[in-house]
Amino acid sequence: MSPRKSYSIILASDIHCGDPRFDEHLISTAISEINSIEPDLVVVAGDLTAKGYREEFEEAKHHIDLIDCDKKVVIAGNHDHRNVGWVFFEELFGRRFKTIKYDFDLYCHEVYQDKLNLIAADSSKPDLDEGEIGRQHYDWIKETFSDPNDFKVFVLHHHLVSVPGTGRERNIVWDAGDVLEVLKDAEADLVLCGHRHVPYVWTLGKTIIVNSGTMATLRTRGYSRPAYMSLTVDHESISISTHVPGEGIVKKDDFLRSRIPPKKIMSA
């Protein structure tokens, strides 16, 4: 792929196919907007279904397949673990824990080699709304995120830090403190999640934590709106936009990257 100035990531979440407040018009609007962005990577951060039924997963897959992007990462959420729904998730979307690497060449006077190293972890438990990453996965995260030059992205469904406007705190994973320490020590660049349907961006040390809203339902809280996020990454900065389907960008945050990727050594 030839070098370009930036690449884009879409974070969508909480489609909830089968839910009475699922909205066909919202999802088709959001997908046509996403396709016009021409994203390089799309992350769908769980809660594809209402109750984990097979036909709900099939409907979610139908919509996700309409997103025009050859790099998609889809994980399960707590609703997808209801009624042993994870068996359908694995059948239709693959493994629940995965690592994926993508290389992007970024151009700004010179060519920088951005190696995006993504971990997607299933934080959900059967029939529970609460979640956990689990001690057994910490060494895997540390090892995967051991290269200091990588751009490190961690994806889970639940939150790692409480999100305002979500009611009584029951949203963060049980082991949030330990996971945050693992990610801090590994110098993770981005955490991408969904779950409580309220879009919000936190920074914690060198890590930017991006929480998507619900892209396709009216399962919102208070004044929050259905939303998905777009991230534009260049060699020195990340801009994060909150999109309300049909209304455009309602918020934009800009951040400097914690480290500039290495310059590419060009062969003569």
Ligand SMILES: [Fe+2]
């Ligand atoms: Fe949800």
Ligand SMILES: [Fe+2]
């Ligand atoms: Fe959820």
